[in-house]
Amino acid sequence: MPEPIVDIQNVxxxxxxxxxxxxxxxxxxxxxxxxxxxxxxxxSGKSTxxxxxxxxxxxxxxxxxxxxxxINGVDTRTIPVYVLSKDVGLVFQNPDxxxxxxxxxxxxxxxxxxLGLPREEIIKRTEFILKYFGLDRLRDVPPYKLSGGEKQRTxxxxxxxxxxxxxVLDEPTAELDPxxxxxxxxxLSQLRExxxxxxxxxxxxxxxxxxxxxxLVFSEGxxxxxxxxxxxxxxxxxSSLGVSTPRVVQLQLKLExxxxxxxxxxxxxxxxxxxxxxxxxxxxxx
Amino acid sequence: MISVERVCFWxxxxxxxxxxxxxxxxxxxxxxxxxxxxxxKTTLAKLLNGLLxxxxxxxxxxxxxxxxxxxxxLCRIVGYVPQNPEHQFFAENAAEEVAFGLRNLGLGDKExxxxxxxxLRKFGLERYASTPPWxxxxxxxxxxxxxSVYAMQPKYLILDEPTIGQDAKQKKALIDLxxxxxxxxxxxxVITHDVEWASELGADKVVLLSKGKVIAEGVPEDIxxxxxxLKSCNLVPPVSVDLYAHLSKRGFSVPxxxxxxxxxxxxxxxxxxxxxxxxxx
Amino acid sequence: MVALSFLAAFEYEGxxxxxxxxxxxxxxxxxVAAMVLSIAYxxxxxxxxxxxxxxxxxxxxxxxxxxxxxxxxxxSLLFAMVFGLNYVFTRDLSFSLAMGLRLVILVVCFASFxxxxxxxxxxxxxxxxxxxxxxxxxxxxxxxxxxxLAMEAQEIMDAQASRGLELERGSLLRRLKNYxxxxxxxxxxxxxxSYQLAEALESRCFGxxxxxxxxxxxxxxxxxxxxxxxxSVAQSAAVILLxxx
Numbered sequence: 001m002p003e004p005i006v007d008i009q010n011v012x013x014x015x016x017x018x019x020x021x022x023x024x025x026x027x028x029x030x031x032x033x034x035x036x037x038x039x040x041x042x043x044s045g046k047s048t049x050x051x052x053x054x055x056x057x058x059x060x061x062x063x064x065x066x067x068x069x070x071i072n073g074v075d076t077r078t079i080p081v082y083v084l085s086k087d088v089g090l091v092f093q094n095p096d097x098x099x100x101x102x103x104x105x106x107x108x109x110x111x112x113x114x115l116g117l118p119r120e121e122i123i124k125r126t127e128f129i130l131k132y133f134g135l136d137r138l139r140d141v142p143p144y145k146l147s148g149g150e151k152q153r154t155x156x157x158x159x160x161x162x163x164x165x166x167x168v169l170d171e172p173t174a175e176l177d178p179x180x181x182x183x184x185x186x187x188l189s190q191l192r193e194x195x196x197x198x199x200x201x202x203x204x205x206x207x208x209x210x211x212x213x214x215x216l217v218f219s220e221g222x223x224x225x226x227x228x229x230x231x232x233x234x235x236x237x238x239s240s241l242g243v244s245t246p247r248v249v250q251l252q253l254k255l256e257x258x259x260x261x262x263x264x265x266x267x268x269x270x271x272x273x274x275x276x277x278x279x280x281x282x283x284x285x286x
Numbered sequence: 287m288i289s290v291e292r293v294c295f296w297x298x299x300x301x302x303x304x305x306x307x308x309x310x311x312x313x314x315x316x317x318x319x320x321x322x323x324x325x326x327k328t329t330l331a332k333l334l335n336g337l338l339x340x341x342x343x344x345x346x347x348x349x350x351x352x353x354x355x356x357x358x359x360l361c362r363i364v365g366y367v368p369q370n371p372e373h374q375f376f377a378e379n380a381a382e383e384v385a386f387g388l389r390n391l392g393l394g395d396k397e398x399x400x401x402x403x404x405x406l407r408k409f410g411l412e413r414y415a416s417t418p419p420w421x422x423x424x425x426x427x428x429x430x431x432x433x434s435v436y437a438m439q440p441k442y443l444i445l446d447e448p449t450i451g452q453d454a455k456q457k458k459a460l461i462d463l464x465x466x467x468x469x470x471x472x473x474x475x476v477i478t479h480d481v482e483w484a485s486e487l488g489a490d491k492v493v494l495l496s497k498g499k500v501i502a503e504g505v506p507e508d509i510x511x512x513x514x515x516l517k518s519c520n521l522v523p524p525v526s527v528d529l530y531a532h533l534s535k536r537g538f539s540v541p542x543x544x545x546x547x548x549x550x551x552x553x554x555x556x557x558x559x560x561x562x563x564x565x566x567x
Numbered sequence: 568m569v570a571l572s573f574l575a576a577f578e579y580e581g582x583x584x585x586x587x588x589x590x591x592x593x594x595x596x597x598x599v600a601a602m603v604l605s606i607a608y609x610x611x612x613x614x615x616x617x618x619x620x621x622x623x624x625x626x627x628x629x630x631x632x633x634x635x636x637x638x639x640x641x642x643s644l645l646f647a648m649v650f651g652l653n654y655v656f657t658r659d660l661s662f663s664l665a666m667g668l669r670l671v672i673l674v675v676c677f678a679s680f681x682x683x684x685x686x687x688x689x690x691x692x693x694x695x696x697x698x699x700x701x702x703x704x705x706x707x708x709x710x711x712x713x714x715x716l717a718m719e720a721q722e723i724m725d726a727q728a729s730r731g732l733e734l735e736r737g738s739l740l741r742r743l744k745n746y747x748x749x750x751x752x753x754x755x756x757x758x759x760x761s762y763q764l765a766e767a768l769e770s771r772c773f774g775x776x777x778x779x780x781x782x783x784x785x786x787x788x789x790x791x792x793x794x795x796x797x798x799s800v801a802q803s804a805a806v807i808l809l810x811x812x
Contacts, residue, residue, distance in 0.1 A: 041453050041455065042423060042424050042425060042452075042453045042456070043423055054770055056766060056769065056770070060765075060766060060769065080769075080774075081769040081770065082769050082772045082773055082774045082775050083772070083775060085769065085770045085771060085772045086772055086775070089770070090766075090770040092763060092766065092767060092770075094763055096715055096760075097759075097760050097763035097764050097767065098763065098764070098767035098770075099711075100704075100708050100711060100764065100767070100768065101707070101711065102685075102686050102687045102690070102707055102710070102711055103687065106687065106783065109782050109783070110771060111771040111772055112780070112782070113779055113780045113781065113782050114771060114772040114773050114774070114775050114776075114779060115772050115775055115776070115780075116775065116776040116778050116779055116780050117780055118780065119780055119782050122780060122782040123782060126782075142711065142714075143711060143715070144711075144714035144715050144718070147323055147324070148323070149323075158771065159770075159771070162771070162772070171451075174450065174451050175450055175451065177322065177323055177479040178479060178480065178481065178482075178521070178522040179322065179479075179520045179521065179522055180323075182522060203453050203454070206482070206525065239454065242453050242454060242455050243454065244453065244454035244457075246525075247482070247524075247525035247526070247546060248525060250546060251525075251529075251546055251549060251550055251553075254546060254547060254550035255550050255553060255554055257550075258550060258551065258554035259554065260553070260554050260557050269525060269528045269529060269532060270532070272529070273529065273532040273533055273536065273538075276533065276538055276553065276557075277533070277536040277537070277538050279557055280537075280538050280556060280557065283557065283558060332725065335729055337725050337728060337729065356733075357728045357729065357731075358728075358731050358732075358733045361728075361729050361730065361731050362731075365729070366725075366726075366729040368722065368725065368726040368729070370722070370726075372752060372755060372756060372759075373719075373722050373723045373726040373752050373756070374723075374726045374727065374730065374752065375751075375752060375755070376747060376748045376749075376750075376751035376752050376755075386730060386748065387730040387731055390730060390731025390732060390733070391731055420755065434730065435729070435730060438730065438731065
């Protein structure tokens with residue numbers, strides 16, 4: 001069996017100066033090709049979890065770290081972040097504070113230049129990525145002239161250009177409007193088709209659930225739910241954990257209370273609509 | 287009443303941000319101002335408290351023309367809560383933060399602090415009175431930010447994108463906060479692009495802005511159920527509206543309601559309340 | 568504000584003028600030549616020669632005349648100060664005018680250079696000059712963030728003004744104290760920004776190898792570029808010759 005891309009073993013981490021640990025005894029594995037959606041209330045440990053994956057914890061943040069994190073078989077404590085980042089790409093929440101270059105084109109090339117790739121390779125990949133992400137017409141635009149959605153798209157493109165094994169996004173749409181969030185989700189679903197392993201931390205489950213193969217719920221630093229969306233989300237206790245259950249699911253839970261149970265658990269509006277209309281037509285047929 | 291009369295605004299010639307905009311905010315109303323990125327919502331908000339002055343047309347706040355008054359005078363009547371609480375925070379603790387606005391209004395040091403403490407109590411933040419504002423959680427920072435403007439007792443409050451970065455629980459708490467203020471007779475203008483949350487707010491009026499023009503104004507149900515209108519503004523309709531639109535298309539009629547409980551009940555009724563829908567699907 | 572319009576004159580104005588199409592290397596040589604000559608000579612005659620022979624043609628080429636005019640308005644205060652101080656201490660009219668003119672020449676030359684050179688050209692130029700990457704990178708990152716910081720500063724001013732902060736009122740002490748609600752958030756946001764940037768840089772493998780590839784560079788100089796360079800040399804020679812006559 002191929003090695004999991006992520007293997008977290010009994011990790012606990014407490015930030016220096018903090019009274020309680022941010023992550024408590026978390027263990028899990030992530031295999032290649034999975035799309036994992038991580039959610040939970042604010043302060044539940046989701047962002048900390050992201051930083052475990054590319055080594056920012058323990059290298060960048062001071063604190064008490066126990067347990068181990070293996071990325072593709074390598075212990076994150078043994079290699080620096082800038083080496084681990086070759087395999088783990090991280091897209092951050094604030095669109096502005098991750099763009100350093102003077103134009104979109106240079107931003108995409110930035111990581112590749114850092115890796116010391118040959119010039120022709122960099123130019124080739126940059127061209128491809130610009131077109132793939134629809135950023136071609138924005139290639140010369142400086143970051144301050146981009147909209148929030150365009151900035152995040154640039155950040156994602158710049159990370160994907162480095163061809164990481166694992167793509168991690170820490171609340172990428174927190175500061176974006178819903179339409180830009182949808183567009184980002186669309187880009188991610190295209191990437192999923194390329195068999196990229198993706199971990200997304202998000203509140204907006206309505207938008208991201210259809211992408212996910214697996215959902216992790218954190219509460220007060222602990223991993224309290226881990227499973228496929230149909231299993232994790234159809235739980236009326238979830239809201240007490242600070243999770244905003246997708247409305248489509250909330251509606252089905254309400255229907256269950258009223259005695260109606262659909263054969264397939266719908267995660268999208270279209271799936272729900274399909275089932276409801278066939279249910280009605282089958283009633284009419286009787 | 288705040289009356290915006292045929293206001294035009296631009297930051298530089300040739301790039302009009304607001305074009306012939308008119309609207310009114312009546313006492314005690316909760317009004318939603320919505321539109322896509324760049325439609326001019328924040329610019330409009332800043333015209334209401336005098337931060338910006340209209341290039342043509344005028345804004346009248348309780349009889350005062352904003353062109354003839356300073357922000358310092360107008361902020362007693364119109365309170366603006368910015369998107370990012372960290373743009374406000376500078377004091378050594380939450381109490382001082384709230385007292386800042388009060389001192390600017392002319393209250394003495396001790397008076398301002400006492401009043402600040404009582405406002406903190408009202409917002410459930412009294413235990414943070416001696417805590418530096420940056421040590422609060424995201425949701426608490428938002429509350430503190432609103433509290434510090436509320437403390438100045440403006441008659442009209444403008445909340446600029448209050449739901450950014452908030453989780454489900456915090457967003458619900460915001461709705462309670464807004465209606466608490468309405469119950470006190472304040473009018474609240476909420477700027478947001480979060481249509482789903484806005485549909486749960488239960489506002490008195492929704493104003494839709496697109497490319498600097500007011501393209502629609504009405505009660506929430508009328509605006510949110512206008513699917514094509516929302517899409518033309520690059521807004522994502524709430525799931526309840528999505529469901530309504532798609533189900534209606536399939537001949538499955540449900541009431542036009544933004545309330546998921548009502549939707550569920552009507553669907554359940556239609557399906558006869560049988561315990562398991564036939565597995566023959 | 569005078570200060571802002573002064574700064575605006577140095578901002579890159581886009582690929583519009585013929586001057587911006589010239590390679591930055593000959594332009595830099597022109598700038599250095601004009602600067603050195605202006606500082607080397609103290610006579611009014613020399614400064615006028617430099618202004619007419621070296622500066623005016625380039626301004627005409629750059630189409631930056633209108634900007635230069637507004638620049639001169641903001642520099643007029645400095646000109647008056649330099650002229651005034653020199654006159655008070657030396658009582659030499661010609662010398663004082665020369666000093667004032669020198670200042671104006673320097674400002675106009677620098678503005679013309681920066682206005683016609685895109686920041687990425689500047690960074691490519693710095694790379695070509697073998698300036699260490701971390702220096703160039705610091706420079707370009709700072710430039711990249713100037714508009715962002717300016718917009719944030721404006722948001723902060725608006726937020727505090729909306730809570731009644733008045734910067735213009737009160738005694739000097741009070742006015743200084745009133746800057747605290749502006750400076751603290753600006754500082755906090757700047758620090759937070761640097762932390763997040765550092766995280767982002769590490770996450771994009773910054774420091775992975777000392778042999779960092781520079782994928783972008785200056786294209787080879789064209790005929791026009793060589794002509795510009797030749798003209799600058801000729802102009803400098805003319806100034807030196809005429810000044811010594």
